[in-house]
Amino acid sequence: MDRISKIFAATSIALSIFAASFFAKATDMLSIKSDLKRGQAVAAQVCVSCHAIDAKSLSEVYPSLAGQHADYLYQQLKDFQLQPGAQEPQRNNKIMEAMVAILSDQDMRDVVDYYASQKEQRGLAHHDNPNSSILGEKIFRGGISQKGVPACVACHGPDGGGMPSQYPRLRGQNSAYTQAQLIAFRDETRVNNVAMQVIASRLSDDEIMALADYIADLR
Ligand code: HEC
Ligand code: HEC
Numbered sequence: 001m002d003r004i005s006k007i008f009a010a011t012s013i014a015l016s017i018f019a020a021s022f023f024a025k026a027t028d029m030l031s032i033k034s035d036l037k038r039g040q041a042v043a044a045q046v047c048v049s050c051h052a053i054d055a056k057s058l059s060e061v062y063p064s065l066a067g068q069h070a071d072y073l074y075q076q077l078k079d080f081q082l083q084p085g086a087q088e089p090q091r092n093n094k095i096m097e098a099m100v101a102i103l104s105d106q107d108m109r110d111v112v113d114y115y116a117s118q119k120e121q122r123g124l125a126h127h128d129n130p131n132s133s134i135l136g137e138k139i140f141r142g143g144i145s146q147k148g149v150p151a152c153v154a155c156h157g158p159d160g161g162g163m164p165s166q167y168p169r170l171r172g173q174n175s176a177y178t179q180a181q182l183i184a185f186r187d188e189t190r191v192n193n194v195a196m197q198v199i200a201s202r203l204s205d206d207e208i209m210a211l212a213d214y215i216a217d218l219r
Contacts, residue, residue, distance in 0.1 A: 039114025042107050046099060051115070060124040060174035065112075067120030067172075071165040073112035077103070079192045090192040092184075123216030125175040126209070136214025139207060147202045152211070155195075160218045171219065175212035182208045 044053055050062045065073060079090040080100045089097060100108070127133070140160075143151040152170070156162050160171030170178065184190035185200035186208075203211070 035110045036114050036117060038106075039110035039112070042103070042111040043114055046102070047111065047115075050095075054118055060176040061180065062174070063177045064121055064123060064172065064174055065115035066118035068116055068169055069162060069164040070112045070116035072162070072168045073115060074108055075192075077108045077112065090190070092189040120169075120172055122219065123172045123174045123178075125213045125216035127213055129206075129209070129213075132210040132213045133217060134210075135207065136210035136212070139203075139211055140214055144202070144207070149199055149202050160215060170215045173215055175209075175216040178212040178215050179208055182211065 040053070043051070050058060051065050052058055054066065076091065077096075077100050080093060080096040082089045082097065103111070139149065140152045141158075143149045143154075152160075155167045156170050157167070160169065162169040162171075181190060182200045182203060185193070185196045186203065188197065191197065200208075
């Protein structure tokens with residue numbers, strides 16, 4: 001374990017003990033089952049420092065979770081976990097791997113339902129290049145036929161809203177995060193979707209940047 005992982009592991013244990021007693025009390029007090037309330041408690045205790053409580057992430061490197069499809073978010077949490085027999089998790093991210101290690105399945109369900117119920121936000125974008133969004137829109141809507149890149153709208157929908165449980169919403173996502181994911185699919189550090197790995201392998205850095213900027217501005 002490197003130093004960062006150790007710090008996270010230690011923080012995680014402390015958080016989980018604290019969170020466990022907090023949840024027990026909260027449930028006692030309410031004595032009713034309210035999953036969204038419980039989900040909000042998990043968010044407030046564990047996720048808040050990066051994803052915020054209203055899911056408006058605090059930095060553009062952290063994805064905005066607000067309004068994202070709950071089933072998709074749940075699957076991603078599973079994909080950050082190292083599964084028995086596997087060398088690496090399907091999504092390689094030390095921070096999120098440490099986070100999911102302390103969550104029960106019920107915690108995951110509740111917290112994703114909570115975040116999915118939050119209001120979507122407009123994403124944070126770079127706009128280093130003024131023409132970037134024009135190129136991004138072209139690829140998003142029409143793909144790049146010479147390179148065999150399909151239009152993103154084919155799966156993620158004309159407004160980038162995706163489709164629950166199949167295709168994630170891209171609209172309004174922070175551009176640095178989208179950029180990092182397309183690079184992760186290309187570099188095979190995110191291997192949870194073959195179609196996305198093939199698509200990303202055909203995109204240049206400039207095309208990825210352009211798509212990420214366009215997507216952040218989509219509403
Ligand atoms: C220390 C910062 C940090 C904390 C705390 C944190 N996350 Fe994350 N989260 C990240 C980063 C960074 C990523 C992007 C990972 C990547 O590049 O694959 C991420 C990605 C995710 C994703 C994937 C989103 C997508 O669109 O695919 C989900 C879901 C998620 N986090 C949920 C949570 C939940 C739920 C909690 C609390 C239990 C949490 N995170 C706590 C930093 C954090
Ligand atoms: C054949 C269907 C399909 C097409 C076409 C497609 N995608 Fe995807 N995309 C998916 C699926 C399915 C996922 C979810 C993968 C998973 O479960 O992690 C995804 C995930 C993503 C993600 C990660 C979202 C997140 O929150 O982490 C990004 C970014 C993305 N796609 C961008 C694009 C872009 C840009 C294009 C067009 C160049 C595109 N996709 C075209 C199916 C598609």
